[in-house]
Amino acid sequence: MPEVERPLVVVANRLPVSRGPDGWQASSGGLVTALRPVIEEAGGAWIGWDDDPDGVPSRVDGLDCELHAVELTVPQVRGYYHGFANRTLWPLFHDLVVQPVIDRQWWQTYEAVNRRFAERVERVLQAAPATALVWIHDYHLMLLPELVRQRSGGSPIGFFLHIPFPPPELFARLPWRDQLLNGLLGADAIGFHTAQYRDNFIRSVQRLFSGVTAIGDTLVLPDGRQVRAVAHPISIDADEFSELANTDDTERELAELCDQFAGRKVFLGVDRLDYTKGIRHRLQSLELLLERNPQLRRETAFVQIAVPSRDDVQEYRQLRTSVETEVGRINGRFTEPGHDVPVHYLYRGVSRTALAAYYRLADVMCVTPLKDGMNLVAKEFVTVQAASKGTGVLLLSEFCGTAMEFNDDAVRTNPFDVEGQSYLMESVLGLDEVERRARLRRMAEVVRAADVYRWVHDELAGIERGSLGL
Numbered sequence: 330m331p332e333v334e335r336p337l338v339v340v341a342n343r344l345p346v347s348r349g350p351d352g353w354q355a356s357s358g359g360l361v362t363a364l365r366p367v368i369e370e371a372g373g374a375w376i377g378w379d380d381d382p383d384g385v386p387s388r389v390d391g392l393d394c395e396l397h398a399v400e401l402t403v404p405q406v407r408g409y410y411h412g413f414a415n416r417t418l419w420p421l422f423h424d425l426v427v428q429p430v431i432d433r434q435w436w437q438t439y440e441a442v443n444r445r446f447a448e449r450v451e452r453v454l455q456a457a458p459a460t461a462l463v464w465i466h467d468y469h470l471m472l473l474p475e476l477v478r479q480r481s482g483g484s485p486i487g488f489f490l491h492i493p494f495p496p497p498e499l500f501a502r503l504p505w506r507d508q509l510l511n512g513l514l515g516a517d518a519i520g521f522h523t524a525q526y527r528d529n530f531i532r533s534v535q536r537l538f539s540g541v542t543a544i545g546d547t548l549v550l551p552d553g554r555q556v557r558a559v560a561h562p563i564s565i566d567a568d569e570f571s572e573l574a575n576t577d578d579t580e581r582e583l584a585e586l587c588d589q590f591a592g593r594k595v596f597l598g599v600d601r602l603d604y605t606k607g608i609r610h611r612l613q614s615l616e617l618l619l620e621r622n623p624q625l626r627r628e629t630a631f632v633q634i635a636v637p638s639r640d641d642v643q644e645y646r647q648l649r650t651s652v653e654t655e656v657g658r659i660n661g662r663f664t665e666p667g668h669d670v671p672v673h674y675l676y677r678g679v680s681r682t683a684l685a686a687y688y689r690l691a692d693v694m695c696v697t698p699l700k701d702g703m704n705l706v707a708k709e710f711v712t713v714q715a716a717s718k719g720t721g722v723l724l725l726s727e728f729c730g731t732a733m734e735f736n737d738d739a740v741r742t743n744p745f746d747v748e749g750q751s752y753l754m755e756s757v758l759g760l761d762e763v764e765r766r767a768r769l770r771r772m773a774e775v776v777r778a779a780d781v782y783r784w785v786h787d788e789l790a791g792i793e794r795g796s797l798g799l
Contacts, residue, residue, distance in 0.1 A: 335461060336458050337367060337373035337394075339375045344377035346392070354391070362781065369393045376397045379399075407438075408438030419605075423701075424728075433504075436505050443476060447479075463481065464488075465486065465489075471512050478515040478516075485793060488516040489519075489521075516792075520561050521560050523730045527559065531543050562734060562784065565776065567777040576682065576685075594629045594693070598695045604648050607744040608633065608635065608648075609651060610699070613655070616658075616662070617751040625755070626668075632673045635652065637678075693754065694721055698726050698728060710723060712776050722757045725742065739772065
């Protein structure tokens with residue numbers, strides 16, 4: 330449990346609940362899981378947008394906090410979320426994997442929505458104990474820390490960015506760069522996944538604001554107030570995934586998959602269908618591999634689970650079309666009469682049990698994003714494999730935060746080098762089994778030593794220290 334025992338006011342783009350056939354229920358995401366014991370101990374509230382704000386209950390079973398829905402109009406969602414957040418900030422913060430769209434009207438909507446969130450936070454804090462701590466999440470709400478500070482009456486304020494923070498020379502391209510930095514500097518502590526992202530932020534502040542002094546990870550503002558910029562890598566519930574690896578349900582799912590893919594080595598990809606994830610590059614590497622080594626066409630299978638994402642954004646609709654075209658072409662080229670297709674493409678989410686079974690099935694887990702803040706799939710995979718005494722190999726992009734934690738125990742790849750990646754995909758199949766197990770064990774130990782509960786502890790303690798100027 331974190332040392333901080335203040336009531337917690339969490340602010341995020343979405344509420345941690347969903348409406349199912351049996352009514353409203355708490356979401357199963359990692360953030361909800363990690364914060365549940367904190368909120369149960371100290372009490373708290375969660376503020377976020379929902380499509381049905383009038384229907385959201387004040388509480389749901391399994392999550393002991395007050396829910397406060399922020400109501401947004403359809404044009405506001407279009408400009409703030411689909412527009413500025415996901416077509417301007419998202420590509421810019423992922424190193425221009427696609428070109429960001431600069432639209433002043435989207436920016437004005439983003440400002441207006443952040444103010445709406447601030448008004449709701451203010452009302453919640455008025456009814457909360459004076460000791461409440463405000464924890465704001467992600468790129469949708471980068472103006473909110475300063476807006477809350479203007480209204481909060483002294484509550485500690487923290488912010489965590491769940492995506493990368495870009496180098497200052499890229500961040501500086503944004504016309505509203507000063508406003509976003511000012512917004513973030515309203516927090517007492519700003520959290521990032523890695524030291525590199527934190528340093529990018531500090532360098533951006535130094536480049537654009539001459540009156541700010543950096544002393545280590547502390548920024549001293551012109552009025553003397555101090556803001557801490559800290560690196561705390563997010564993680565998973567290692568115990569939960571270790572237990573999930575060996576349940577009877579997982580064993581049954583795995584037995585079916587083993588029958589389906591009997592006699593073949595399995596490459597696995599599990600991603601949201603997002604252009605940052607490197608899915609097309611991965612498929613192109615596979616195509617080169619099968620072209621170069623015909624024997625592998627019968628001896629290997631590639632399973633790509635692509636979870637639908639942002640279908641109403643043009644770039645994502647185009648990505649789906651291009652990925653499915655790649656899959657069709659590869660299967661058309663390399664499927665032999667009487668044999669299975671080389672690529673199994675699932676455009677859907679899967680249950681956690683099925684996911685654990687796929688992790689256990691995989692001989693090679695391909696986590697090859699072009700840019701990623703952290704990537705929890707890699708952590709889930711090594712945890713499940715180690716718990717089930719597997720021998721899978723993690724092929725990991727050097728451009729995601731997880732690579733900085735796993736170092737050389739993962740096989741690191743440059744996903745932009747499609748041909749080089751194809752050779753790595755082939756070579757990892759020959760890694761010694763003893764070495765594979767040792768790598769998995771070390772990576773799983775890294776995850777367990779810094780699990781999601783440790784992340785919450787470090788974040789909340791950092792906000793507390795930042796608010797005290799320590």
